[in-house]
Amino acid sequence: MEANGSQPVSGGSVAIANTSDLAVQIRHLNYYFGQGELRKQALFDISLDFPCGQIAIITGPSGSGKTTFLSLIGALRTLHEGSLKVMGRELVGMSNSQLVEVRRGIGFIFQAHNLFESLTASQNVEMAVELMGNGSKRERAVTVLKRLGLENRVDYKPNSLSGGQKQRVAIARALVNQPQLILADEPTAALDKQSGRDVVNLMQQLAREQQCTILMVTHDNRILDVADRIINLVDGRLESDTSMNEFVTAHDPKNLDPRMFML
Ligand SMILES: Nc1ncnc2c1ncn2[C@@H]1O[C@H](COP(=O)(O)OP(=O)(O)OP(=O)(O)O)[C@@H](O)[C@H]1O
Ligand SMILES: [Mg+2]
Structure with missing residues (x-):
């Protein structure tokens, strides 16, 4: 369920989907790098739901926290504050072996x-x-x-x-283990236009067949049409959360606000 249409959102306000249909559920997530005086906050009060089967693109300027965000969802980092559920399982408080199990999926x-x-x-x-x-x-x-x-x-x-x-x-x-969740960090960045297009088309097709959820970070605005939803992070904050269905019916995609994709 897309909560926010094309409106800018503030972290923390998000409509609740039926939680059993959620691949990822995030509440009030904060994340920091460094310790003591060097401690710097990278993500600020992010709350988001990703329903099963959704393809969401995460975009935003360099350093806005996209990779950090994906690595938390992928159980590659441990979050500091908030709640993060992946396929219904709360990652906070999990043992290392449980985290490994989550990563396997x-x-x-x-x-x-x-x-x-x-x-x-x-x-x-x-x-x-x-x-x-x-x-x-x-x-x-x-x-x-x-x-x-x-x-x-x-x-x-x-x-x-x-x-x-x-x-x-x-x-x-x-894809070989038919995961329910795919996390992709700039999968087309090293590819030419046609190869990039082929790769995302294949991801989309296979995701549809296998009913899996895809969260994809990209700067590549040529592949936005595969997304059901576009999330924009700026300086570690959720800047906007746009449902493509709602958006495309109301606007010509060529008129998407280019500021959303500025590097
Ligand atoms: N290992 C780390 N130690 C300290 N700070 C880090 C570390 N990794 C990232 N950061 C900082 O956290 C912030 C977010 O970084 P992140 O890599 O998540 O950004 P990004 O949106 O993926 O950027 P890019 O588009 O360049 O890949 C940046 O300010 C970055 O400098
Ligand atoms: Mg990155």
């Missing part, structure tokens, strides 16, 4: 593809395969690589793949 895609250069495309994906369900690791890796159009590149190493192909291997790795 999330597909991560980063700007740098982070592939192992000494492993083939298939082996890179196989590394991520959880042993559950049917089929060997190799079969499952090859199936998802084929789905991403890489059937002829399964046994290639990253240095023989193009930038777009490497990023597709990284996406295959994120």
